[in-house]
Amino acid sequence: MMTATTVPAKHRRKKRQDIVFPIVNTIILCVLMFVTLYPVINTVAYSFNDGTDALRGNIGLWPRVFSTKSYVSILQDSAVYEAAWISASKTVIITLLNIFWTGMLAFALSRREYVLRRFITVVMVLTMYINAGLIPNYLLITRTLHLGKTYWVYIIPTMFSCFNMIVIRTYIGGLPDALVESARIDGAGDIRVYWQIIFPLCMPVMATVALFVAVGSWNSWFDTYLYCGGQKHLHSLQYLLKMKLATTQASANAAKTSADALKSSTMTTPITIRCAITVISTVPILVVYPFLQKYFVTGMALGSVKG
Amino acid sequence: MRNNKEKAIAIHKKSVWRRLGDQWQLMLMSVPMLLYVFLFNYAPMWGWLTAFQDYKPKLGLTGSPWVSMKNFAWLFSRQDFLNSIRNTLAMSIINLVLGTITSILLAVLLNEVRNRTFKRTVQTVTYLPHFLSMVIVVGMAQNIFASNGAVNNLLLSLGLVKEPVFFLGEGKYFWGLVGVINVWKEVGWNTIIYISAMTAIDPCLHEAAAIDGAGRFQRILNVTLPGIKSTFVILLIMNIGHLMEAGFEMQYLLGSSVVIDWSQTIDVFVMNYGISKQQYGVATAAGLFKSVVAIILLIGANTISKKLDEDTLI
Numbered sequence: 001m002m003t004a005t006t007v008p009a010k011h012r013r014k015k016r017q018d019i020v021f022p023i024v025n026t027i028i029l030c031v032l033m034f035v036t037l038y039p040v041i042n043t044v045a046y047s048f049n050d051g052t053d054a055l056r057g058n059i060g061l062w063p064r065v066f067s068t069k070s071y072v073s074i075l076q077d078s079a080v081y082e083a084a085w086i087s088a089s090k091t092v093i094i095t096l097l098n099i100f101w102t103g104m105l106a107f108a109l110s111r112r113e114y115v116l117r118r119f120i121t122v123v124m125v126l127t128m129y130i131n132a133g134l135i136p137n138y139l140l141i142t143r144t145l146h147l148g149k150t151y152w153v154y155i156i157p158t159m160f161s162c163f164n165m166i167v168i169r170t171y172i173g174g175l176p177d178a179l180v181e182s183a184r185i186d187g188a189g190d191i192r193v194y195w196q197i198i199f200p201l202c203m204p205v206m207a208t209v210a211l212f213v214a215v216g217s218w219n220s221w222f223d224t225y226l227y228c229g230g231q232k233h234l235h236s237l238q239y240l241l242k243m244k245l246a247t248t249q250a251s252a253n254a255a256k257t258s259a260d261a262l263k264s265s266t267m268t269t270p271i272t273i274r275c276a277i278t279v280i281s282t283v284p285i286l287v288v289y290p291f292l293q294k295y296f297v298t299g300m301a302l303g304s305v306k307g
Numbered sequence: 308m309r310n311n312k313e314k315a316i317a318i319h320k321k322s323v324w325r326r327l328g329d330q331w332q333l334m335l336m337s338v339p340m341l342l343y344v345f346l347f348n349y350a351p352m353w354g355w356l357t358a359f360q361d362y363k364p365k366l367g368l369t370g371s372p373w374v375s376m377k378n379f380a381w382l383f384s385r386q387d388f389l390n391s392i393r394n395t396l397a398m399s400i401i402n403l404v405l406g407t408i409t410s411i412l413l414a415v416l417l418n419e420v421r422n423r424t425f426k427r428t429v430q431t432v433t434y435l436p437h438f439l440s441m442v443i444v445v446g447m448a449q450n451i452f453a454s455n456g457a458v459n460n461l462l463l464s465l466g467l468v469k470e471p472v473f474f475l476g477e478g479k480y481f482w483g484l485v486g487v488i489n490v491w492k493e494v495g496w497n498t499i500i501y502i503s504a505m506t507a508i509d510p511c512l513h514e515a516a517a518i519d520g521a522g523r524f525q526r527i528l529n530v531t532l533p534g535i536k537s538t539f540v541i542l543l544i545m546n547i548g549h550l551m552e553a554g555f556e557m558q559y560l561l562g563s564s565v566v567i568d569w570s571q572t573i574d575v576f577v578m579n580y581g582i583s584k585q586q587y588g589v590a591t592a593a594g595l596f597k598s599v600v601a602i603i604l605l606i607g608a609n610t611i612s613k614k615l616d617e618d619t620l621i
Contacts, residue, residue: 017522025416026425032413033432036491038457039447040435046450057455101340108337115326116334120341127348129548129605133594134574135581136354140347143364157347160340190332219440222556226582242442245449245560271450278443285438290431297430300499 047071047275054272070276079232079240080277087237087281090154091217097159098213099206105160106168107194111180128162138226151234153227158217164209167299171205172198208299211292215285237281244274358592364585371588378592388593390568391576394482395597398572399553401486403546409490410497411539415527417498418505433495441556448488448561449475475561478569485557500542501535508534544612548605551597573597 041061046054050065074080108114109121131137137157142148147156175198183193199206224239327334353368358378360371382388413433420426436444451457454471462468474480512530521529555574562570571579573593581590 017524021419021523022421025419029416029420029425029429033429036432036436036495039451039491042450042457043447057453058460060457101343104336105340108333111333113326114330114333114337115323116330116337120337123341123349124344127344130598130602131348132351132354133591133598134577135357135587135591135594136351137347138582139354139357139368139587140351143367160343160347190330191336194336215438219438219442221440221442238440238442241440241446242560245442245446274446275450278446282439282443286435289434289438293431293434297499297503300496300503 043275043278046272047279049272051270051272054270067272070270070272071280074273074276074280079235080237080280082233083235083237083240084280086151086154086234087218090151090236091214093155094158094217095210095214097155098161098164099210101159102161102165102209103168103199103202103206104194106165107172107198108190109165110169110172111190124162124165141227148227149231149234150228154217154223154234154236158223161213164212167209168202168205171202171299175201204295205299207292208296211289211296212299215289218281218285237277241274241277241281244277354591355595355598357587358595360588362587362591364587374588378588379596381589382592382596387568387571388576391571391573391593394558394569395551395553395572395574397553398482398485398558399550401482402489402553403543403550405486405490406493406497407539407543407546409494411501411532411535413494414498414501414505414535415531417502418531419523419527430495430498433498435495436492437496439492441560444488444492445557445560448484452484475563476565478566481562481566481569484561485554488557488561489554500538504535504538505531540615541612544608544615547608547611548601550604551601 038061042059045059045061045063047070048066048068049059049063050067051069053065105120105124109117109124111117132140141153141157145156147153179197179201180193183197184190188196219238221236221238221242224234224236225242228234229239356368357371359373359375360368361374361377362368362371366372417426417429420429439447452474453459454473458474459468459471462472472480474484508530512534513526516526516530551573553572553574555572555578558570558572559575559578562575573596577590577594577597580586580593
């Protein structure tokens with residue numbers, strides 16, 4: 001009797017929950033998507049707005065006075081082209097080098113019979129937790145190795161990341177052991193086994209790691225700031241943007257009234273130009289990343305648990 | 308048979324050097340990176356000696372005069388260094404707590420979505436900010452939180468404030484601002500690990516709970532959340548090891564001289580004193596202090612995790 005009365009009550013409650021919950025959930029997630037995208041769309045709207053008009057602020061999701069002047073003036077600026085070339089070339093070189101070295105290292109450390117496996121693994125993993133710090137690194141790179149003020153400072157210090165190595169190693173660990181063993185029995189050396197059998201099978205994880213490395217390199221500004229600030233021909237796109245950010249911020253701090261803002265706007269970078277460079281420097285990432293989504297999701301899950 | 312066994316024993320008995328010799332190809336693949344890491348990650352640790360010197364670039368590490376603990380004494384007598392310790396810990400704890408709660412919440416909500424296309428769309432959108440550079444994120448934040456920006460407009464139109472709030476110009480807002488921007492940037496990305504833990508939960512558990520009459524909320528509380536407990540614990544322990552890393556780029560880019568008492572983390576302090584003011588000894592001492600605390604935290608976290616019988620960090 002007791003159960004007979006309680007069960008329908010539970011059923012009713014469950015049903016109401018099952019109808020209400022998905023609706024509320026969908027609304028929450030839509031709001032979240034809006035909040036995530038708003039600053040991005042806002043930036044695009046600013047970049048297509050007229051420069052003087054934009055000083056009044058209050059631009060939402062659509063430009064108030066449409067203008068492509070910002071883009072035209074950027075595309076006539078040779079500094080932007082040079083910076084884009086520096087950013088693109090260093091990104092490609094670093095990504096290839098990382099894939100080359102990190103992949104081979106991960107393969108070697110995935111082999112259980114390798115004598116140095118444990119030693120090298122510990123040495124590598126410790127780098128994720130302990131580093132010498134900014135000043136010792138700065139002194140090493142500028143004073144000992146004399147890499148400062150050269151293009152090499154973008155390439156040489158960023159050739160390895162332990163997190164990426166763990167992601168690849170975990171992926172290789174998931175491949176059947178028989179692949180390596182049978183190739184070894186056929187007389188192939190480890191290097192050949194890796195490049196001919198393992199590497200082609202690792203394309204998904206290599207795509208993930210390539211994305212991580214490429215995004216990191218493309219987005220970096222601090223290396224330029226630290227080592228190549230005075231070398232105009234070595235400025236990266238993000239550093240260019242950082243400098244524009246600084247001038248805009250300074251003028252915003254100084255400007256108490258809108259009249260001041262108008263006056264200073266002639267000397268500093270208008271917000272529209274800054275937003276246009278932001279858009280230009282983000283487009284390459286936006287084009288690439290949705291296609292790699294299914295790969296990096298697995299990659300992240302692999303690396304984080306093991307790391 | 309016997310022959311094979313003997314062979315196996317013989318291989319096993321080969322000296323380490325012989326086995327290394329046989330593995331020269333593996334060494335060729337791994338030792339270059341080992342040397343690389345020694346050069347770029349371990350060799351600079353010699354530079355820690357600078358912390359005990361009055362370092363002069365002209366004299367170098369060997370020629371600069373030794374001052375024992377003077378740099379550390381100077382640091383701890385400075386209010387701005389003490390502030391930066393406080394700021395570092397405060398911001399990383401805010402980031403940790405806020406970041407963990409929001410990403411678990413979002414992961415739970417995403418896990419309940421049945422429509423695959425919608426789920427994927429939400430994921431693609433929320434992962435996006437992770438790929439934006441800090442320069443861009445800070446630029447956007449300056450637009451959004453400006454006195455005529457979107458947040459102030461919203462607050463004004465809702466009548467919550469009478470005058471625009473100077474989010475960027477007052478120190479008391481800085482920690483919260485960093486917390487909010489970090490959540491905006493990373494919340495989607497951080498769900499990846501939790502969602503993969505949730506998909507590993509046996510669906511039978513959900514079905515059994517549903518048959519027993521558990522509603523959505525009860526299933527979330529009693530099946531989903533216990534299912535990600537071990538992931539949560541591992542990530543929490545790892546993050547304790549990273550407690551001294553409150554971030555550098557955001558504080559450096561978003562902060563200004565007006566809010567420096569609240570924005571300067573240890574990393575920013577090192578940058579300001581070491582690179583801008585060229586006081587290498589003091590800045591290295593600050594960095595070394597940070598590293599030592601980080602190592603202590605790491606060892607502590609590792610001990611806790613061993614006690615909890617979870618995977619160790621290394």
